[in-house]
Amino acid sequence: MSNIIDLKLFELVEKIKKKEISSQEVTKSFIDRSQKSKKLNSYITENFENALQKAKQFDEKPDFNKKLPGIPLAVKDLFCTKNIRTTAGSKILENFIPTYESTVTKNILNEGGIIIGKLNCDEFAMGSSNETSFFGNVQNPISENLVPGGSSGGSSSALAAKLTPATIGTDTGGSIRQPASFTGTVGLKPTYGSCSRYGIVAFASSLDQAGPMTQNVKDCALMLEVISSYDNKDSTSVDFKRGQYLKDLNENIKGKKIGIPKQYRVDGMPKEIDELWKKGMKIIENNGGEIIEINLPNTNYALPAYYIVAPAEASSNLARYDGVKYGFRSKGENLIDMYEKTRSEGFGDEVKRRIMIGTYVLSSGYYDAYYLKAQKVRRLIKNDFDEAYKKVDAILTPSTPSSAFKIGEKTNDPVSMYLNDIFTVPINLAGLPAISIPAGHDKSGYPLGLQVIGKAFDEQNILNIAYSIEKNINFKNNINDWWIN
Amino acid sequence: MDKLSKENKEYLIKRNTNEYEVVIGLEVHAQVLSESKLFSTSPTKFGSEPNTQVSLVDAAFPGMLPVINEFCIKQAIKTGIGLNAKINKKSIFDRKNYFYADLPQGYQISQYKNPIVGEGTVTLDLPNGEKKIGIERLHLEQDAGKSIHDIDPNNTLVDLNRSGVALMEIVSKPDLRSLDEVNSYIKKLRSIMRYLGTCDGNMQEGSLRADVNVSVRKKGSKELGTRCEIKNVNSIKFMQMAIDYEANRQVNVIEEGGSIDQETRLFDTKKNETRSMRSKEDAHDYRYFPDPDLLPLELDENFINDIKKNIPELPDEKKKRFIEKFKLSPYEANILVSDIDTSKYFEEVSKNSDVKLATNWITGELFALLNEKNLEITESPISSKNLSKLINLIKKGTISGKIAKTIFELMSDGDKDPEKIVEEKGLKQQSDPKELEKIIDKIISENPKNVELYKSGKDKLFGFFVGQVMKSSGGKANPQLVNEILKKKLN
Numbered sequence: 001m002s003n004i005i006d007l008k009l010f011e012l013v014e015k016i017k018k019k020e021i022s023s024q025e026v027t028k029s030f031i032d033r034s035q036k037s038k039k040l041n042s043y044i045t046e047n048f049e050n051a052l053q054k055a056k057q058f059d060e061k062p063d064f065n066k067k068l069p070g071i072p073l074a075v076k077d078l079f080c081t082k083n084i085r086t087t088a089g090s091k092i093l094e095n096f097i098p099t100y101e102s103t104v105t106k107n108i109l110n111e112g113g114i115i116i117g118k119l120n121c122d123e124f125a126m127g128s129s130n131e132t133s134f135f136g137n138v139q140n141p142i143s144e145n146l147v148p149g150g151s152s153g154g155s156s157s158a159l160a161a162k163l164t165p166a167t168i169g170t171d172t173g174g175s176i177r178q179p180a181s182f183t184g185t186v187g188l189k190p191t192y193g194s195c196s197r198y199g200i201v202a203f204a205s206s207l208d209q210a211g212p213m214t215q216n217v218k219d220c221a222l223m224l225e226v227i228s229s230y231d232n233k234d235s236t237s238v239d240f241k242r243g244q245y246l247k248d249l250n251e252n253i254k255g256k257k258i259g260i261p262k263q264y265r266v267d268g269m270p271k272e273i274d275e276l277w278k279k280g281m282k283i284i285e286n287n288g289g290e291i292i293e294i295n296l297p298n299t300n301y302a303l304p305a306y307y308i309v310a311p312a313e314a315s316s317n318l319a320r321y322d323g324v325k326y327g328f329r330s331k332g333e334n335l336i337d338m339y340e341k342t343r344s345e346g347f348g349d350e351v352k353r354r355i356m357i358g359t360y361v362l363s364s365g366y367y368d369a370y371y372l373k374a375q376k377v378r379r380l381i382k383n384d385f386d387e388a389y390k391k392v393d394a395i396l397t398p399s400t401p402s403s404a405f406k407i408g409e410k411t412n413d414p415v416s417m418y419l420n421d422i423f424t425v426p427i428n429l430a431g432l433p434a435i436s437i438p439a440g441h442d443k444s445g446y447p448l449g450l451q452v453i454g455k456a457f458d459e460q461n462i463l464n465i466a467y468s469i470e471k472n473i474n475f476k477n478n479i480n481d482w483w484i485n
Numbered sequence: 486m487d488k489l490s491k492e493n494k495e496y497l498i499k500r501n502t503n504e505y506e507v508v509i510g511l512e513v514h515a516q517v518l519s520e521s522k523l524f525s526t527s528p529t530k531f532g533s534e535p536n537t538q539v540s541l542v543d544a545a546f547p548g549m550l551p552v553i554n555e556f557c558i559k560q561a562i563k564t565g566i567g568l569n570a571k572i573n574k575k576s577i578f579d580r581k582n583y584f585y586a587d588l589p590q591g592y593q594i595s596q597y598k599n600p601i602v603g604e605g606t607v608t609l610d611l612p613n614g615e616k617k618i619g620i621e622r623l624h625l626e627q628d629a630g631k632s633i634h635d636i637d638p639n640n641t642l643v644d645l646n647r648s649g650v651a652l653m654e655i656v657s658k659p660d661l662r663s664l665d666e667v668n669s670y671i672k673k674l675r676s677i678m679r680y681l682g683t684c685d686g687n688m689q690e691g692s693l694r695a696d697v698n699v700s701v702r703k704k705g706s707k708e709l710g711t712r713c714e715i716k717n718v719n720s721i722k723f724m725q726m727a728i729d730y731e732a733n734r735q736v737n738v739i740e741e742g743g744s745i746d747q748e749t750r751l752f753d754t755k756k757n758e759t760r761s762m763r764s765k766e767d768a769h770d771y772r773y774f775p776d777p778d779l780l781p782l783e784l785d786e787n788f789i790n791d792i793k794k795n796i797p798e799l800p801d802e803k804k805k806r807f808i809e810k811f812k813l814s815p816y817e818a819n820i821l822v823s824d825i826d827t828s829k830y831f832e833e834v835s836k837n838s839d840v841k842l843a844t845n846w847i848t849g850e851l852f853a854l855l856n857e858k859n860l861e862i863t864e865s866p867i868s869s870k871n872l873s874k875l876i877n878l879i880k881k882g883t884i885s886g887k888i889a890k891t892i893f894e895l896m897s898d899g900d901k902d903p904e905k906i907v908e909e910k911g912l913k914q915q916s917d918p919k920e921l922e923k924i925i926d927k928i929i930s931e932n933p934k935n936v937e938l939y940k941s942g943k944d945k946l947f948g949f950f951v952g953q954v955m956k957s958s959g960g961k962a963n964p965q966l967v968n969e970i971l972k973k974k975l976n
Contacts, residue, residue: 080548093547100541102548199548205777234550235779313777316580319591320545324643335641339584362582362772371774 004029005162009071009219010246012165016062016069023062023070023114026165027055030072031116034163039483040139042158044077045085045118054114066112067226074164076155077118078125079105079210080199084115088201089123089133089151092321092328092346102199103231104168104210111226119167120154123348124318125175125203127151128420129410132350137407140183141479142446146404149179155213156183160479166214166223170200172207173306174400174424177436180213181399181449184438184477186220186466187213189424191456192431193238196231202317204310205236207428217437217467221245224459243460251468254288258465259392263299264423266401272442273398280396280439280450283472284465292392296384301377302426307418308361308374309429314351315358321346353414382430389455394465397423399436399449423451433459437466438475445478496663497704498732500740504704507732509667509697510659510712511724513674514652515684516628516692517560523627523651524551524594531690535633535644543649545589550778553578557651558782560683561601561625562792564653567677567799568620570605572789576624578779582772587630587643595654597773600624601782607657607677608801609669610819618670619658628652653684659698659709664725671695671721672823676800680825694719699731701739710735711745715752715759727752731759803828811840820848826862833869838876846876850893866897875903882963883907884914916963918970921954924962925970928953939975947971 004026007015015021031048051072058070080086080098087093105115122132130138130153138153140146141161148157152169156179159167169176171189180187188211195210202208212223225246230239260281265274281291323329323342330345332338347355361370388395401422410417427434433456436449450469454462498505522529525542542549565572579597580590602623609616630648632641655674661667675686675693686693695718700710715731718724730752735745749768750759763769775781798806800822807818821831821844835843851872855862875892878884884892884907892903892912907913915921928950929936939946954967 080546086547088547096547098546098548100546197548198550201547202778233552235552236777312774316582316592316772316774319582319584320547320589322584322591324586325544325589326546335586336584359772362774364770364772367772367774 005033007165008215009165010222012071013067013069013222016071017064023055023058023072024052026070027051027072027114027116030162030164033161034074034117034158036484037161037163040141040157040161040163041136042119042138042154042161042163043074043117044087044089044120044133044135044154047084047115047117050084051114051116058112058114063112067222068108068111068113070112070114071165072114072116073108074117074119074155074158074167075105075108075115076121076152076167076169078121078170078201079168080201081105081115081118084118086118086201087135088125089121089135090347090351091134092342093201094134094328096327098199100199103196103229103233104200104227106199107227107229108168113226116164119152119158121169122151122153122175123351124201124314125151125170125172125208126314126350126354128174128178128417129405129407130154130157130179131407131411132348134348139483140404141483142183142404142477144482145407146446147182147407149182149404151175152179152187152213156180156185156187159183159185159213159215160477161483166212166219168210168223168227169213170203170208170210171424171428172203172209172310173428174421176211176213177399177424177434177449177451178420180436181438182404182447184447184475185213185215186217186435186437187211188220188224188435188459188463189427189433190224190228190459191238191433192428193236194228194242194433194457194459196229196234196237198231198233204313205317206313207306207310209428217435217463217470218246218249220435220466221249221463224463228459238457240457245460245463248460249467250464251287251471253284253465253468256284256289256394256461256465257292257392258284258289259292259294259388259395261294261296261299261388261395261397263296264397266422269398269401270403270442272440273401273448276440276448276450277396277398279473280469283469284396286472287468289465294388294392294395296381296388296426298377298380298384299426302381302429303418303422305374305377305381306421306425306429307357308370309378311354311358312362312371313358315355315362318347318351318355350414378429381426385430385432393455394458394462395453397451397453399423399451403442403444403446403448427453432456433462435462435466437470438477439469439473440475441478447475447477496665498701498736500736503740505701505732505736505739506704506706507662507728508659508700508702508709508712509661509728511657511661511667511670511698512696513655513657513671514694514696515564515655515674515678515686517557517625517651517653518682518684519554519557519560519651521554521556522649523554523557523625525649527649529650533646535642535646538646539648543589543645545591551594551776553779553782554651557625558601558784559792560651561623561653562784562789563681563796564655564678564683565602565605565623566793566796567681567683568602568605568607568623568655570620570623571603572784573599573601573603574784574786574789575599576601576782578625578776578782579773580776583769585629585632586641587632587645587648589630589645589648593627593629594776594779595626596624599781607670607673609666609673610804610815611665611669616666618660618666621656621658623653623655626652626654659700659712664728667724667728668721671724673800676823676825680797680799688720691719695724697724697727699728699735700745701732701735711747713745713747713759714749716749716762718752723752723754726754726757727759730757734759800828811835811844813840813844817844817848824862830862830865830869834873834876836873838873839880842876842879843873846872850890854897866900867893868900871896871900871902878903878907882914882916884912885960885964888912888914888960912961914963915958915961916966918966921958921962921966921970924954924957925950925967925974928957929974936975947975950975
């Protein structure tokens with residue numbers, strides 16, 4: 001069964017249900033490949049032995065009514081997992097083992113999923129290249145020394161390298177969609193309030209959202225169905241009727257109106273991206289959809305607003321890592337000294353940078369000029385989308401303004417790193433759902449993605465549009481297993 | 486201090502030829518009476534073993550989120566209604582950011598610009614009449630844990646049992662002018678919240694504590710002076726001491742040609758002085774911003790109205806009713822309504838017996854007894870049922886007032902039934918005129934000399950006869966009847 005790892009998630013589910021393969025076979029296959037793939041550094045914590053035991057238990061007492069029957073999955077290390085170390089990619093949580101399970105991973109476990117490990121990510125999800133992780137860089141399986149994107153870089157790398165049949169990430173400003181785009185995989189950020197934030201290490205509470213990362217759109221629909229749930233432990237969770245995303249997945253987009261925002265044509269964008277975008281439009285038209293030019297006039301202000309709101313919330317969210325209750329503690333002369341040493345040594349540079357920005361923009365005398373203004377901009381951006389959705393059903397844009405870059409290329413230039421999120425950030429600010437699907441390659445052969453943005457809680461619609469594009473765009477990831485000797 | 490509080494005169498500080506008025510505002514922190522905390526389901530029981538009432542949310546574990554406890558919201562609204570205040574249909578929970586070992590989140594969830602309750606008033610009952618004190622706002626916030634410095638010589642220990650418990654911060658306008666008014670204000674607030682069941686007002690357990698804002702100004706001046714805030718004072722006595730010290734300190738500074746710096750001060754109860762804690766320049770920048778984990782709190786009209794409908798009678802209304810219905814004096818009514826348990830006891834007693842007698846017996850004998858034994862009225866050794874029985878015995882003339890006092894004493898030992906005591910000890914009043922006549926005739930026949938003297942004009946001897954009859958009856962003779970019969974027989 002050497003080809004188990006090549007099967008799609010939904011195929012694995014079918015085969016397990018038909019008893020053609022066992023959970024143990026599947027679990028072992030992905031673990032074997034993971035063990036051969038240490039060079040990618042996708043994992044922070046392996047849970048292999050425990051996972052094999054769980055697979056054995058599943059096979060002994062299988063429940064084929066589950067949506068993920070005995071399916072092994074590695075997840076981003078931002079989800080708290082009971083009795084499995086959870087680090088958020090930070091030294092400050094290097095040895096933190098939660099006694100509780102995040103709602104999203106609990107949903108996975110409840111549907112029969114098995115956690116095989118915790119995947120690398122930028123520290124506290126702050127980064128676009130996975131280079132801020134305390135646990136080191138992650139390699140993009142596409143090519144050596146290429147970043148896998150971030151912050152869910154371990155997830156995109158492990159997924160593209162087939163170390164896990166699917167995974168979950170979190171997306172605060174593009175942290176699912178950008179790495180998906182960089183690795184030729186599918187990533188969906190659901191509407192804010194779809195997936196519970198309970199038990200997810202918080203970065204920016206008003207923007208954070210968990211979502212699936214998969215090989216294809218069908219798997220994505222399946223994973224979304226598993227993880228999306230109303231949760232009264234998260235006050236921002238929304239109690240809406242969740243769809244049967246997989247069952248209702250449908251490539252028919254006849255009559256759908258798709259908006260093209262002219263503001264997303266940015267200077268210096270490689271022409272391959274523009275071409276792919278046009279290709280996407282063509283497919284939509286061929287499938288009976290209608291392309292409509294739209295206006296999102298405040299797009300330019302999204303990135304600056306995001307880099308005020310997100311650090312502001314982060315500066316407060318990360319105050320709890322103070323060495324008092326859990327996690328890393330450095331010795332100090334007194335309480336203040338202990339705080340300073342703990343946080344200086346426990347956090348990396350990017351996290352410190354954002355804490356300082358966030359502290360500054362919330363400071364008395366600056367609050368109105370920065371934080372309050374950014375919140376107003378956020379409202380304007382949301383209004384832009386509301387206005388656009390009077391005319392269209394969804395919006396098509398590129399996922400990123402460039403393909404994956406080399407490790408180290410942007411580490412000394414945070415602003416150029418931040419610019420990577422230019423197409424994804426407005427969606428988080430507006431709380432909308434968006435999916436990135438692989439669409440082609442640039443001239444170096446690196447994958448590029450297209451993003452479909454939907455109305456709030458209209459995940460089914462963007463899944464369907466993505467499905468329709470996927471069927472016609474003939475994307476194939478070129479991965480030659482260079483990291484395996 | 487006690488002397489002052491009884492006099493209730495104008496509180497002025499005199500220096501040389503100047504008279505200074507003291508302006509006081511209070512920020513009272515009242516712990517919400519609730520089984521569980523403001524944003525978690527942990528219990529709130531006071532005095533539990535350290536760190537046994539702590540959830541993952543209270544200890545701020547990664548990924549933990551606050552969820553509003555609806556009951557605490559209702560309690561705050563109730564209190565707002567009790568303060569005649571505006572209930573804000575939309576309020577916002579903010580984060581107040583600062584680092585401290587007993588603040589696990591690194592921020593306190595509080596309400597900053599949009600509190601749940603807006604402006605209101607509290608009416609003080611002062612000896613020279615009523616005074617209205619403005620309420621600026623009431624907001625909900627989390628309490629912090631406790632840092633314990635005196636158990637381990639080398640470490641500070643942290644107890645998170647209190648972490649996340651709901652507090653109402655009730656901010657008054659700077660309307661208070663004397664130590665008596667502060668005393669009266671705190672007691673009135675406490676009374677209102679106890680009537681509503683929203684705070685037990687237990688100052689010893691820290692359920693009620695206050696930050697005190699004090700400034701002084703020359704008498705007649707309209708402008709407010711610069712204020713100092715004295716943090717976390719936990720008894721009325723200490724508040725009064727702190728204010729008195731602080732006001733005098735400020736006057737001294739001004740008289741010496743100095744000016745007051747706006748600052749936060751601490752009251753040292755041992756030295757009876759306030760000390761600077763931090764100046765305005767060193768003031769924390771709390772970086773308030775709306776808590777993104779919580780949506781704005783929106784209340785619907787019906788929700789508020791349902792609470793309004795279930796507000797019990799509050800002390801001011803009860804006082805009014807007692808005066809109108811029971812013809813009590815405002816003074817008596819005040820005494821009876823100020824504490825909810827006293828008012829309950831009074832209503833239970835007076836329901837089945839004479840109101841006037843009930844008032845007198847409760848404010849007289851019963852209060853004296855409770856005082857002597859240092860008991861709350863809820864712990865009264867005499868139940869309301871038995872006290873009303875006693876009053877009925879007096880009213881019916883079964884026993885005299887004097888005998889009643891003896892019985893009252895006997896009752897206090899194990900809440901005995903006064904009717905049974907009367908029966909067992911044969912203390913029933915002798916009210917049968919025939920029986921009394923027999924005794925009187927006997928006394929008259931035994932004292933012919935005195936009878937003669939009386940008849941010749943020595944009126945004072947009447948008392949002698951009464952005394953003899955009472956003595957002879959063992960104190961049980963009905964004094965009124967004795968008087969009547971004696972008069973008849975002797976004249």
